[in-house]
Amino acid sequence: MDTRVPWRTQVVIVGVLAVATLAGMAFPALWLAATLAGLAYSMSMVVTDLRARRFGTDVLATLSLTGTLVVGEHLAGALIALMLGTGQALEGYAQRRAHRDLDALLARAPRTARVRRAGAVVEVPVAEVVVGDVVVVRSGEVVPVDGRLLEAGTFDESALTGEPLPVSRAVDAVVRSGVCNAGAAVTVRAVRRADQSAYAGVVRLAEQALAGVAPVARLADRFAVVLVPVALAVAGVAWWWAGDPVRAVAVLVTATPCPLLLAVPVAIAGGMSATSRRGVVVKDGAVLERLGRVRTAILDKTGTVTVGAPAVTEVLTAPGVDANRALALAAAVENESPHVLATAVVAAARRARVPVTVATAVREVPGSGARGVVDGVAVTVGRLVVADPPGWARSALRRAQLDAAGVVWVCADGEPVAAMLVRDELRPEAARTLRRLRAAGVDRLVLVTGDRREVADDVAGVLGLDEVVADARPETKVEQVRIEQRRAPTMAVGDGVNDAPALAAADVGVAVAARGATATAQVADAVLTDEGIDRLADVVETARRAHGIAVQSAALGVGLSVVAMVAAAFGFLAPAAGALVQELIDVLAVGNALRALRGNARSDVPVIARGLITRFRAEHADLADARAVVRGAADALSVGVTAEVDARVRAAHRVLVDRILPHERAEEHELYPAVAPMVGGRDGIAPMSRGHAEIERLTARLGRHLTGRLSSDQVDDLRATLYGLDAVLTLHFAQEEQDYFALAERERVDFRRKSWHASTGVTSHPGNGGPSWR
Known part of the structure; x- marks a missing residue:
């Protein structure tokens, strides 16, 4: 439930009600004032609920407050008003965190474009680009509109597809807005206006999916659906049997759902506190309730279950060529290159402790790769351009296809000497995290990725996933979320801009924001601010435990309230005494709910x-x-x-x-x-x-x-x-x-002081289906 009154105002109201209840011992008129204030507040919430077509605990509170006024039991009314205000303040605290917005997604969209007009390049607002304009996109810039390439280029398409490695596009190929130029500057001829382009479509999808999320009933309201008619029935019978309206009011007072108004938000707020200590930001208490009921998880691949960056996994060499020598030649050239694969090659050389010399005359050749001279040898790193590859190179290609890997070729003086297999590796904690999710009650795990089928199947086979949807676009991911939601409560997990619509459409969207896009973090319901996805299992386990404690606390409170209702019906409790008994019940229920603050019990590694x-x-x-x-x-x-x-x-x-x-x-x-x-x-x-x-x-x-x-x-x-x-x-x-x-857990971070800003990483994969890039 969205908080109707600002949380700080609610705290002030609770303070005033507490003072009035205590001061009423000397000035009884304050009890009447507190009762009237509580009645006005509860009635306003009932009206709001009815307008939203909800039926909740506020109805019973309103009836009991009205009854205390009718029979003159103002102390009981003041106590009920105090408990009502406290419950709303606690719930407001649990839900006052920031809600979803798409500002970051919109902010990433290019505001201007460089257009070639009258022989000069001018910068214009992106809305002024028309079909047929020639747009210049520099290295590292986001393509502002869908366009057709006028020369070959290399692009990071992870923002739209989530694919892990760069993709080479030939002349006349169409590139979509929102992708990043990962190579040399290119020119494209616009084929659509900005508001009709691919990136604008992603924004609209996220907005539509977000608007289509149905409100979820509060746990307390689900209890109230049963409690309210039972309480009214018992009060009616007591009045009819005893002929005394005071007895009916006593029943309503003891039935006032303070355990629901207090214990449930306390348990949920405790769960949120526990998740924040684990490095997960949950945006409101309703999210934690939904997380506790999730049965299906839809997972993105790149940057979620995989590292999200390419890595050299093996170096295959020509006969007589030393692998370390080939790696040294490649690293010397790539050390001067900004390309994403260059980072992978240099990192591989560093891991192998290969000495890297300085290359000269280094330059990027679109469609081919990086070239340079190393110790007098002309070295090319990138795509294989030999018309008739030797036998070992054909074997390397077959190996890459079997392993679903990319290939970075190393040529010396025009001859291929090595093939470096490149893959986006699984996160080490991925398998363990998914096992923990299954143990926590998530019984269906689905991989939905923009990557190729063979790559997706390879990942799913290692992780033991239930279903794979490959070559998925943002709209495909949203459609899969809708399908899974018809079966069970569904969580979507991702880190890229292309995941934002699916995260917004799911019952719970979780963003892996340490490497992902800011837009995804803004759209999601929960954000993993730490690197790695083991926190995903932490938050699900904690949510399940907090939800269980909330249900247990509510059941405990309601059960004791029913016993008190029966006692009041038989005349053993007057309204004021019933209110005090209800407060004792509150203490027991809230005390049990506070166990959620401890989070999921898990021993640390010595x-x-x-x-x-x-x-x-x-x-x-x-x-x-x-x-x-x-x-x-x-x-x-x-x-x-x-x-x-x-x-x-x-x-x-x-x-x-x-x-x-x-x-x-x-x-x-x-x-x-x-x-x-x-x-x-x-x-x-x-x-x-x-x-x-x-x-x-x-x-x-x-x-x-x-x-x-x-x-x-x-x-x-x-x-x-x-x-x-x-x-x-x-x-x-x-x-x-x-x-x-x-x-082993990573070093703890003081999340109160840590500022993190997720941004889209330069990661993508060969969308042309081939094993080679550049």
């Missing part, structure tokens, strides 16, 4: 375990190159046994013995005992210990192969052993990251 998790998480990152050596040796065996292949297999065995096995043994003896109490004791860590044993076994098997010279009859088993090691290591590392490393 300091020692936290330190070990941090250490071994860092070691996982450092071992990425060692794992690549194992996979590379297995791939090299496809050509048979040569001197180079023999060296690569022996190098793989060395990194296993010198780097990977010491890491696994340290985990077994240091990390696992520390986390065992949090994952079910010895039984909980047994499957992971079995993984360690399998890594030891396969490494020993590989070592037995290397006791002498390698021969061709060993190739099949060597490949099986190395690929087996690669598979076990990949699965084992992923399990540790999702099940153990996600246990």
Whole structure:
């Protein structure tokens, strides 16, 4: 329920009523004044409810206040008025946070455009751009209107599609307003006016979906639907049986729904306080009530269950080319580039501890990539432009397609020397978060993404989702929300501008705002202000607990009120005594409701375990190159046994013995005992210990192969052993990251002092369906 009176005014009213009730001991006329004030207030709320076609607890409060006036029980009336005012003030506090608005979404829309007219580029208001105008879009700028490209370009389309990597668009391709130019400056010929363009459509969709959200009945009102007729029936019977209207008034006084007016908002406000301490801003108490009933979650992919930025996952090289050398060449060129993939390449070189030299003559070539000279070698990083790729390059392409990955090619003096596979990786905490959601009662998880079907299916398979909707546009997401809402209360979770309409349409919209768009945070009902989505499970668990406590407290209060009603009906309680009994019931109900302030009980990770998790998480990152050596040796065996292949297999065995096995043994003896109490004791860590044993076994098997010279009859088993090691290591590392490393909470942030401003990140993916960019 929206607060009718400002919250501060409500606090003043409560204070005045409290003073009047106490001072009435000396001046009884103040009790009458307090009763009249309470009656006027309750009647105004009843009228407001009836106009909104609601029926709630205020009706019973109005009847009981009227009854106390009729029979002259002014003290009872003053007590009821005080409890009524207190309940409304508490509810106002729980719901006084900012409501939805679309200011940020509108603010992101370009206000001006650079248009080429009469041989010059002039800046005009975007509303003045007409169909046929040539618009100049500089690097990093948002395309102001839908237009057709006059030259090739690279764009971040995440604002409209949520796709994770940049997309290259050829000459004459149509680009939509709202996407960001991620390459060199381009010109587009406008094909629609600004108010008819794609971004304007997203804004309208969000506004329409937001306007279509139906009001949800308060929990207290749902109780009142039963309590009010019961109370009236008992009061009527008592009056008829005793022939005394005072007895009927006593029944109404004891039936006044103060436990509902007090305990429910206290429990909800307590839940909101608990969620804020977990790094989640819930915009009002009604949202927390709805979160407690959610049964379906619709999840965006990019930036929500994935990191939201591309990362180099593997470097495949031409025969005789060292992977680190290829990575060094690429990083030297990309170090001077603002492209989103350049960041991924440089980060990969940093992780591999590859020394990066300075490139000269670096320039961006639209449709091709970045070019430069490194140690006298002409290096191109980006798209493969060779007409007839060599065999290893065709294998790399097939590998990328199978892995649903993008490819950044590295060419030296015009020849391809390496292919870097690029993916938007899953968040380490994603799988654990979704398991917690299911445990909290969210029994249906749906992935709705603008990304390709094969990428979406890959993510859904790892996370165990129930349904996947790929290639989704903003209107598709809204439609899916509507479908799911017909089945059960639905939560939508996303981080991009394209998610805003779906978040507004859902019963509860949750924005991952640490990386997402400000517009999404403004439209959403709850905002995860911290990085990561484990807070999503926190808020659902806390909402479920707060909702349960609210129901329990209301049921406790109503149950005791019914007992008091029966006592009043038999003449054991006068109106004033009934009001005092009702206050005692309030204390019990509110005391129970205050348990919601503690939030969801969850033990923190001990300091020692936290330190070990941090250490071994860092070691996982450092071992990425060692794992690549194992996979590379297995791939090299496809050509048979040569001197180079023999060296690569022996190098793989060395990194296993010198780097990977010491890491696994340290985990077994240091990390696992520390986390065992949090994952079910010895039984909980047994499957992971079995993984360690399998890594030891396969490494020993590989070592037995290397006791002498390698021969061709060993190739099949060597490949099986190395690929087996690669598979076990990949699965084992992923399990540790999702099940153990996600246990450690990040450093707490003082949210009262923290100011955060979410903005759209430069992330997108190849919308042309191909595996290459630039």
